[in-house]
Amino acid sequence: LCRLAQLARATDIHLIVATQRPSVDVITGLIKANFPTRISFAVTSQIDSRTILDTVGAEKLLGRGDMLYMPTEAAKSKRLQGVFVSDPEIQKLVYFWGNQRRPGASLINFDEVDELTSSGQRVGAFEDPLLEEVRQMAKEHGHLSTSFLQRRLRIGYPRAARLMDRTDKTTLL
Numbered sequence: 030l031c032r033l034a035q036l037a038r039a040t041d042i043h044l045i046v047a048t049q050r051p052s053v054d055v056i057t058g059l060i061k062a063n064f065p066t067r068i069s070f071a072v073t074s075q076i077d078s079r080t081i082l083d084t085v086g087a088e089k090l091l092g093r094g095d096m097l098y099m100p101t102e103a104a105k106s107k108r109l110q111g112v113f114v115s116d117p118e119i120q121k122l123v124y125f126w127g128n129q130r131r132p133g134a135s136l137i138n139f140d141e142v143d144e145l146t147s148s149g150q151r152v153g154a155f156e157d158p159l160l161e162e163v164r165q166m167a168k169e170h171g172h173l174s175t176s177f178l179q180r181r182l183r184i185g186y187p188r189a190a191r192l193m194d195r196t197d198k199t200t201l202l
Contacts, residue, residue: 034063051080065101070094082106159184163192 030046037044046064048055051072061067061083069081071090077086082099084106090097094111159182166181167173173196178189 031057031059031063034060038063051077053080056080056165067099069097069099113169156194157188157192160195163196167196 034044034046036042036071036191044064046060065128067082071092075085075088077144078085078097081087084098084099086106087097090108094113095125096109096111097106099106103147107150109199160171160192162182163178166178170177173193175186175193178184178192179186182189
């Protein structure tokens with residue numbers, strides 16, 4: 030865990046580590062050094078609080094999303110309230126959302142999706158409404174570039190690049 034934390038910190042990968050029982054055997058000083066930002070929910074003793082946050086206070090938390098947050102740059106922890114959703118509330122939401130489906134609405138046919146993806150087709154691929162205009166511009170101007178399409182059509186780079194890809198394959202060849 031310590032080596033993983035070191036590599037993650039060096040490469041700007043964010044890790045979340047959780048434990049049910051914080052102890053100095055598990056959360057060593059080296060691990061704490063590689064996890065500079067820490068969050069603690071309610072714990073049973075000051076020792077557990079010190080193990081996680083290097084300060085007391087987590088033993089006084091109320092539970093149900095009440096937490097102490099120790100950011101890297103702060104010397105003092107901040108008290109926050111996270112959202113607590115109980116299991117019965119989750120079940121009610123799932124039941125409610127399940128009943129929102131329109132009568133006669135079709136469900137996703139996963140066999141059909143598998144067939145499309147295995148044949149190389151992109152699910153959700155569509156013909157861009159600007160593609161015909163881009164083809165016309167290619168015939169008129171004789172050349173195209175992504176930045177040219179961005180300026181003329183007032184579109185963003187991703188869409189212009191997709192149009193260029195489609196145009197390269199269909200018009201310019």
